[in-house]
Amino acid sequence: MSTTQSFTLILFLWLHGVCAFYLPGVAPRKYVHGEQLMVKVNTLTSDLTPLQFDYYNIPFCEPKGGEHQLPENIGEVLAGERTETSAYQFHTNVSRLCKVACRKTWTPQNVDEYRDFAGARFRANMRLDNLPAAELVVFRDQYGKEFVSYKLGYPIAEVSGYNSSKFYINNHLRFTIRYHNVKPTGTHMDKIDEPGVLIVGFEVKAKSIEHRYEGKWDEKCASKNSCELFTCDPNRGPDPNAPKLQLRTHKKQEVVFTYDVLWVHSDVKWASRWDVYLKMQWQDDEIHWFSIVNSSVILLFLSGMVALIMLRILRKDLYRYNQLEQSEEAREEAREETGWKLVSGDVFRPPKYASLLAVYIGSGVQVLGMTCFTIAFAVLGFLSPSNRGSLLAAVVLLFACMGTPAGYISARFVKMFHGAGIDRLRTTFMTALVFPGVVFAIFFGLNLVLWGDKSTGAVPFTTLLALLVFWFGVSLPLVFLGSFLGFRANPIQNPVRTNPIPRQVPDQIWYMRSLPSILMGGVLPFGVVFVELFFILSSIWQHRFYYLFGFMLLVLIILLVTCAEISIVMCYFQLCSEDYHWWWRSFFTSGASALYLFLYASYYFLTRVHIAKKASVISGLIFFGYMTVISYAFMVVTGFMGFIATFLFIRIIYASIKVD
Known part of the structure; x- marks a missing residue:
């Protein structure tokens, strides 16, 4: 056997034992059935301004014990991000409809602040398993052809027209979590891998609903999962005929926040789950x-x-x-x-x-x-x-x-x-x-x-x-x-x-002078x-x-x-x-x-x-x-x-x- 053939054989044998690794340094996270997931909220952003604001500048629902800021690296801080805990609770492969997050009574000052954010078309951003929440949008080009795209976050308000001052509070969120099943591989010598799921998509759709309920509101019903709403049924979901919750002017306003959680199987691989975010504009x-x-x-x-x-x-x-x-x-x-x-x-x-x-x-x-x-x-x-x-x-x-x-x-x-x-x-x-x-x-x-x-x-x-x-x-x-x-x-x-005496520079034509030549x-x-x-x-x-x-x-x-x-x-x-x-x-x-x-x-x-x-x-x-x-x-x-x-x-x- 020649030296070249021997070297080639050794190279192929060595490559056979090579293991791959994920370059960006963010390893996959597997979840088992029923495991509680941590939903994080980020900043409020808008295409109409480069300014970002804290999610809780709007009186949204806070988690039990109050919100607290999560650790961030220097890059996230310089980018203006502020990641905090939220009141939204998910469990792996457990779908829920019409779950009540909380009920809030907004003061006139809260209403005015919300109106300012709504008028500037702000969107609320969330994260789950390091995936940003994205809204699925469908639009048409000049030839009438439909395209599907995604926008980060969800709009905090629904506007009746582009220049309208009539706003509807988006108080109901439908979360769609796409997952990919992981089967036991048995590749480890000491144990068999447990089955689980990998999260490959996190979608959100906001809706405005003027919720109605009977009697006096029980402030503890959200934690007990015992809130009864006429406009949102835990078995059938939100009432499609329910009126929208319009933002009042300079008055107190009651807002009931609800959400759905849907788990949907997807064939998307974990390594490709960011593709929809990187191609948000077709x-x-x-x-x-x-x-x-x-x-x-x-x-x-x-x-x-x-x-x-x-x-x-x-x-x-x-x-x-x-x-x-x-x-x-x-x-x-x-x-x-x-x-x-x-x-x-x-x-x-x-x-x-x-x-x-x-x-x-x-x-x-x-x-x-x-x-x-x-x-x-x-x-x-x-x-x-x-x-x-x-x-x-x-x-x-x-x-x-x-x-x-x-x-x-x-x-x-x-x-x-x-x-x-x-x-x-x-x-x-x-x-x-x-x-x-x-x-x-x-x-x-x-x-x-x-x-x-x-x-x-x-x-x-x-x-x-x-x-x-x-x-x-x-x-x-x-x-x-x-x-x-x-x-x-x-x-x-x-x-x-270099000569000891500087040479005199002759007069230059206009386009060879400093400013014109530099600009050209x-x-x-x-x-x-x-x-x-x-x-x-x-x-x-x-x-x-x-x-x-x-x-x-x-x-x-x-x-x-x-x-x-x-x-x-x-x-x-x-x-x-x-x-x-x-x-x-x-x-x-x-x-x-x-x-x-x-x-x-x-x-x-x-x-x-x-x-x-x-x-x-x-x-x-x-x-x-x-x-x-x-x-x-x-x-x-x-x-x-x-x-x-x-x-x-x-x-x-x-x-x-x-x-x-």
Whole structure:
């Protein structure tokens, strides 16, 4: 037997004993017949505002002993989630109809608060076995074809018309729990697996019923299962002819909350139970695929054309400059035709605010590294929506861990700019504080607004303190470590010497001046991301799950290549016009795409986000505040990519020519 055959046989024998594992880290939970299930309630959310509120801001039924908040990770807290216990009790494979949760008497103040929430179209969110409750909705497209989709949570009120002020309280919930049977496998050596069920679906349907009962209400009947309602029979279910419970104005109101529990067998496997949540909008996939593929093909074609043009131009220039046998007149003619060689003595002259540029280069490394690792982990499945809060937690952790390369890169560049005469401590502190400091200042200001509005999106003081400890206790020391290594390394040696006297820059044609060229350069990188940006904004502000991280990775790669090439092209034309002030311009040429990102977000806000009137000011502040943070981070990433590509390009071309 040959060595190759032996290796193949050993490989197959080894693979035979390999066991699979579930990557996201959320293991299946099996339930036996009659086991009590814990239903959790989450926040109140609305498509008309980014604000979230506590579920019990509305006087719903509380569990026995009162509600209490359940533990959450830092990602869930930053996302504004607040998970609490509820009054809804389920038992495995036990269906119930018309079970009374409680009876509430709302004060006029409660009624007015409920009206505000109902007018803003708020929905209540719940969870069971880590599955969010979803409402099954059927809608038709423009051709009359019906489609089935899901919306997270259930509407707290029924509205007679879109602009109507007549609301009906949704006080009856029908829960449909879909399950998949688990049979004994006998795979363990010491015991046989017990039969049970896996929950693969959690649906909710809300209804308004004006419940009626005879005599005086017994407050203990809910716990005894002895409540008798004329409008809801435990054997037949709710009366379909029962009137709706209309919300009164400025009066006390009695509300009886009831619910049904239906257990339905499903053939859906446990591993596929999140599919309905990840595809809640049928048309997104088609638009997404079509737009992404077209954008990718067009932009890759443009990138190839740009690379080909640059290669031909530079090859021609380098050939003329390095031709030893050409006459002196031909050499002078070549110098006059192309001006980028004329600035060889000034092209590496340090720019104004060189230390700040070095700081932003380091911050670009930090944010880009965090982004790449986060998307990579998400593509592998570690940051799936089923692992709640994992995405934001990973962002915080990875940003801190990328402090070392940030400090290292900043130190290398600031050492190249200033040599020995440099304040190392100041540069290191700026790298650790400037970018995250701006982000934290905006975040803290928005948090004060959310605190004032009593939104669950407000991060508690203890979490803010934990973030500060993480910033100064983890990120800052790692930046110092990277800075220490960077300052110890040998300085970057430029391929040409810098003249002692700066060369005068000739007047530039209008489109080659800083502002027009920067604005032109930012268009193409934005063109790469604007389609994906639509889906990301929809996921963030319309409370959907974003899961197409494979597409995001592809877009990120195309974006980075585009930023590199557009900055190189614009810098080359700038040097040809004998303007050697390229340092900051290369950063902002690709970084200007963040301006278009912010403008597109503003357009999205005006056309897609339908804000409730009472929450318009605060919602606008929250939206534009967070979009400012996102645009700022986007500028740092794209600016770094454009700068570093231009820097390497300039080093290569000036190292390839002969300078007298």
